[in-house]
Amino acid sequence: MNEEPPVKTVQDEVNEFRRFPRSALVVDIGGYLGNCFLIGVLLLGLNFGTQWNLLRGLMAAIHWTPVLLGLFFWLLAVVIGRHFRRTYKLDAQGLHYRYGLLWRTHTVIPRNRVQFVDVSRGMLQQAFELATLRVHTAGVRSHRVSVHNLDELEANALRDALIPAELE
Numbered sequence: 001m002n003e004e005p006p007v008k009t010v011q012d013e014v015n016e017f018r019r020f021p022r023s024a025l026v027v028d029i030g031g032y033l034g035n036c037f038l039i040g041v042l043l044l045g046l047n048f049g050t051q052w053n054l055l056r057g058l059m060a061a062i063h064w065t066p067v068l069l070g071l072f073f074w075l076l077a078v079v080i081g082r083h084f085r086r087t088y089k090l091d092a093q094g095l096h097y098r099y100g101l102l103w104r105t106h107t108v109i110p111r112n113r114v115q116f117v118d119v120s121r122g123m124l125q126q127a128f129e130l131a132t133l134r135v136h137t138a139g140v141r142s143h144r145v146s147v148h149n150l151d152e153l154e155a156n157a158l159r160d161a162l163i164p165a166e167l168e
Contacts, residue, residue: 024149
């Protein structure tokens with residue numbers, strides 16, 4: 001017997017968690033590399049100090065290079081892994097946001113608790129057409145949830161869908 005796979009309905013697609021765009025990974029890695037550059041400059045400054053001792057600096061660089069490269073690639077893997085473990089969905093209950101690599105967190109923002117929704121864009125986000133969605137809520141411990149590096153159109157659609165109907 002040939003059984004056809006079940007046809008997905010629009011409601012099924014609404015209830016599925018969505019992944020972040022690939023361009024968000026580029027922005028995450030760019031931020032990570034920028035931080036690594038700043039830390040590297042700081043370490044070089046601390047290593048050489050006020051006196052320029054080239055031999056001492058080269059010996060320290062040779063000694064610490066494998067450790068720093070290992071740390072660099074391990075943290076890069078963490079940044080990439082965190083990107084693929086972030087998902088979100090909007091349903092009748094509210095906005096669901098799951099994130100975390102080792103410690104998974106599932107945050108649900110009920111629609112009736114939403115007070116204010118903001119969409120902002122940084123310089124890198126503008127270049128890649130991404131945005132940050134900030135949802136301000138009432139009566140909970142963490143009163144603001146930020147979802148970084150959403151597709152700009154998706155962030156605006158989520159903002160419009162989360163605004164309570166009586167405020168429109």
